[in-house]
Amino acid sequence: MVNDAKLLATLRQHFGFNAFRPGQLATLRSIMAQQDTLAILPTGAGKTLLYQLPAYLLKGTIIVVSPLLSLMQDQENRLRLRGEKRVVVLSSLLTMSERIHVLTHLNSYHYIFVSPEMLARQDVEEGLARMKLALLVIDEAHCISQWGPDFRPEYLLLGRVIRSLGHPTTLMLTATASRRVADDICQKLSLTHVTRVVRSIDRPNIFLAVEQCDSQDEKQGQLLRLVKKFDRSGVIYFSSRKIASEVANFLANQTKLRVAAYHAGVASIDRYRIQQQFMQEKLDVICATSAFGMGIDKNNIRYVIHYHFPPSLTSYVQEIGRAGRDGKQSAAVLLYSPGDEQLALNLKAVELPSVAMMNAYRKHQVAANALGRNATILTFYLDHGWQPERIVAYFQQRWQLAQRQVQEMLAYIRTGQCKREFMLTAFGEPGKKQPVNWCCSADQKAWQEDLVLPVIQPTRFPVENDFDWQKRLRQLFF
DNA sequence: CGGTGGGACGATAGCGTCCCACCGGTGCTCTATT
Numbered sequence: 001m002v003n004d005a006k007l008l009a010t011l012r013q014h015f016g017f018n019a020f021r022p023g024q025l026a027t028l029r030s031i032m033a034q035q036d037t038l039a040i041l042p043t044g045a046g047k048t049l050l051y052q053l054p055a056y057l058l059k060g061t062i063i064v065v066s067p068l069l070s071l072m073q074d075q076e077n078r079l080r081l082r083g084e085k086r087v088v089v090l091s092s093l094l095t096m097s098e099r100i101h102v103l104t105h106l107n108s109y110h111y112i113f114v115s116p117e118m119l120a121r122q123d124v125e126e127g128l129a130r131m132k133l134a135l136l137v138i139d140e141a142h143c144i145s146q147w148g149p150d151f152r153p154e155y156l157l158l159g160r161v162i163r164s165l166g167h168p169t170t171l172m173l174t175a176t177a178s179r180r181v182a183d184d185i186c187q188k189l190s191l192t193h194v195t196r197v198v199r200s201i202d203r204p205n206i207f208l209a210v211e212q213c214d215s216q217d218e219k220q221g222q223l224l225r226l227v228k229k230f231d232r233s234g235v236i237y238f239s240s241r242k243i244a245s246e247v248a249n250f251l252a253n254q255t256k257l258r259v260a261a262y263h264a265g266v267a268s269i270d271r272y273r274i275q276q277q278f279m280q281e282k283l284d285v286i287c288a289t290s291a292f293g294m295g296i297d298k299n300n301i302r303y304v305i306h307y308h309f310p311p312s313l314t315s316y317v318q319e320i321g322r323a324g325r326d327g328k329q330s331a332a333v334l335l336y337s338p339g340d341e342q343l344a345l346n347l348k349a350v351e352l353p354s355v356a357m358m359n360a361y362r363k364h365q366v367a368a369n370a371l372g373r374n375a376t377i378l379t380f381y382l383d384h385g386w387q388p389e390r391i392v393a394y395f396q397q398r399w400q401l402a403q404r405q406v407q408e409m410l411a412y413i414r415t416g417q418c419k420r421e422f423m424l425t426a427f428g429e430p431g432k433k434q435p436v437n438w439c440c441s442a443d444q445k446a447w448q449e450d451l452v453l454p455v456i457q458p459t460r461f462p463v464e465n466d467f468d469w470q471k472r473l474r475q476l477f478f
Numbered sequence: 479c480g481g482t483g484g485g486a487c488g489a490t491a492g493c494g495t496c497c498c499a500c501c502g503g504t505g506c507t508c509t510a511t512t
Contacts, residue, residue, distance in 0.1 A: 068505075092507050117506045151504065239503065264504070290504055311503090342481070347502055349479035399479095 002032040002057055010056050011049075021046045023199045028053060030195040031135065031171055038141065038172040038182060039197045043321050047173045048075065051137045052082075055110065060134035063168075064113045065158065067143045069093065070272070071295040072113035079111060086110035090118055103127045116154040119161055133168040138189075140294060141172035145184040146314070149398060150351050153380040159190040176201055176318045179428045201317055201427050205324045207331040208419040209440035210412075212338075219335050220247070223307060224254055226333060227285060230303045232257075233278075236287045237319055239308035239343050241265045247307065248287035258282065263289040290315070299325040305333045309340040311348065312405035313412055313426055336413050341406050348402040352395045353378055362388045416441060 007028050011017050020028075023041045027050050030037040041047055055062055066072045072089045079087045086109050088102055106112070106127050118124055138144070138158065148155030162170055172185060172194075186194050213219035227234065238244035241263040248261035260274045260283050271291075277283045279298055286292060304323045310316040316334070324330030353361075361378075381391050408426065415422045419439035424430065 115506055121507090147504070152506065154506080240501090241503080242501090339481095343502065346479060346481080347504095350502070351504095352479090 004029070006057070007032070007053070010053055014056055015049060015053070023197050024049060026197045027171070030197065031169060032057065034169045035195045036170045036172075036191050036193065037195045037197065038174075038177075038185065040174055040177050040182065040201075041197070041199050042201065042203065043175045043325060045175075045199065047139075047175075048078070050173065051135060051171060052079075054135055058134035060132040061107070061109055062111050062135045062137060063119075063128065063133060063165075064111065064137040064139055065116055065119060066113055066139045067115070067147065067152070068294060069115070071139070072115075074295055075113060076111075084110060087113075089113045090124065091115060092118070106131050116152065116158055120154045120157040125161055125164055129164050129166065133165060136162065136165065136168045136170045138170065138172045140174060141185050142174040142177050142181055142314070142318075144172075144188050145177075145181045148188065149394075150348075150377060153377060156188060159188060162189060162191070175321060176314060178314060178426070181314060200424070200429055201321075202420065202424055202429070203321060203324060204438065205327050205329055206320060207329065207438050207440075208320075208423070209331060209333045210419070211333060211335050211440075213335055214337065216337065219307065219337055220250065222335060223247070223305065224251065226303070226305060227251060227257065228255060230331065232284050233281070233298070233301045234285050234303040234305065235292065235301060235319075235322060236285065236305045236307055237292075237310070238263075238287060238289055239347065241289055243307070244287045244289055248285075251285060251287070257284040259285045259287060261287045262292045264291045290319075293319060293322055296322055298322075300328070301325070301330070302328075303331045303333065305335065307335055309336065309344045309406075310334075310409060311344045311402070313408050313423065314405075316409065316412075317423065317427070334413065341410060344406055344409075345402065348399065351377075352399055352402075353391075358388060358392045358395070 004025065007025065008020070011020065023039060023045055027037055027039045027041075031050070031054050039047065039050060051062055051064065064072075064075065066075070069089070069091055072091065076087050076089050088109050088111070090099070090102055090112055091114070094102065102109075103123060112128075114124070119128070143152070144155045144158065162168070170189070170191065172189075174185075177185065182196060182198075186192075211222055213222055223236070227236075236244075236247070238247070241261075244263055245261040245265075248259045251257060252259040260277070262271060262274050266274070274283065274286065275292075275296070278286055301323045304320045306316070306319070310319065320332035323332060378391065381394075382388075386394075412419065412422055412426075418441050421430075
């Protein structure tokens with residue numbers, strides 16, 4: 001049994017820190033007690049340490065399931081910089097002979113990074129099932145709930161994979177998950193006894209604002225005003241690639257700022273360059289779709305503006321959470337024109353096969369692969385033995401959920417009460433707000449008159465205060 | 479799914495109506511051609 005002193009010693013010896021950040025110790029205790037653990041810790045809480053530290057104490061390989069190839073490569077590079085050589089990204093970027101080599105030498109790796117799609121392949125699953133695993137890590141675990149059902153269905157097979165790997169200790173990591181999402185993650189993985197380590201989603205240094213704009217022209221004008229006013233680094237989120245690119249050009253022409261558009265239509269090499277330049281302060285503003293953000297490790301993003309309507313409060317909290325990681329004052333501004341919610345709904349509507357479409361399919365009027373964009377997700381469910389009736393019911397349920405999420409987002413926009421209070425209540429943390437009302441509802445005057453943000457003290461990461469290691473050492477040795 | 483913009487058409491000289499095409503985000507992996 002590993003005690004706290006041992007964990008702390010390992011932290012000192014291998015990472016050079018003197019204290020854990022909030023949530024780390026509780027998570028590590030749980031992992032070392034071989035408990036499945038869901039850690040919901042805000043961005044910047046040091047989540048990678050949660051599996052890198054146990055690597056020094058556990059025997060066997062650590063598998064990390066990650067949603068993006070770029071994230072896996074990034075993690076691999078970081079581990080190599082730490083001197084870890086026994087690390088591999090098992091992905092389609094390997095040549096066939098490289099992949100065969102990896103699969104026949106699985107035991108020689110300390111860390112294996114893998115996507116859910118690759119992990120669900122029979123040869124990979126069987127290969128890994130023969131290994132001694134120290135830990136299974138599911139990074140960005142909210143993807144199970146958010147992307148799994150409609151977009152990347154292999155996420156729904158992770159429960160099966162966990163069982164076929166002999167149920168290793170499983171660590172799920174995410175920055176944002178409401179209680180409902182957390183329940184959904186555990187349920188979809190069929191994990192019943194899960195330790196949850198949850199820190200507040202509140203980021204007191206982020207000012208919350210909603211600006212109503214009556215037209216798209218007014219919105220663009222307002223955006224320009226905000227971007228000129230705010231200090232350098234910022235991210236602007238869009239739900240359209242085309243408009244993201246157009247506004248990027250507009251801002252580049254109207255200001256002296258260095259602006260780039262970032263979305264899935266941009267070549268991956270350029271996306272990589274843009275991200276690097278943003279990190280190195282060679283770009284000021286990124287006009288992005290939801291493609292941008294995961295794994296962004298930049299601590300001085302001063303603002304996140306939403307030009308379009310986020311699909312849910314959860315995604316909104318995730319996206320604005322990228323601001324102000326250094327604890328200094330930052331802002332999250334949502335620009336809203338009445339009717340903006342329609343685009344969010346339409347995006348969901350095309351993702352889910354309509355009832356009419358499914359009826360046509362059931363009457364054999366169309367084949368599954370003729371269902372266009374919906375074909376992939378639909379054939380997945382059919383291949384896994386779902387009856388069409390069940391699929392229709394499920395998609396209807398997903399559609400209703402999407403509508404509820406849009407309604408919740410609208411309620412956030414419209415509420416006259418403190419935005420922060422609304423947000424925290426929605427995430428099951430009522431009454432946990434800081435004494436200061438730091439949002440546009442409370443600071444109407446300051447916000448609307450001259451955009452002067454109230455000054456607050458930068459927050460430092462507090463030392464884990466529920467553990468006095470010196471006292472604990474005295475108890476152990478004297 | 480649902481909103482919008484453009485073209486055709488009708489009945490009549492300036493505009494209404496209808497219909498159709500188009501648009502709207504996120505990524506993995508595999509496979510067959512260039």
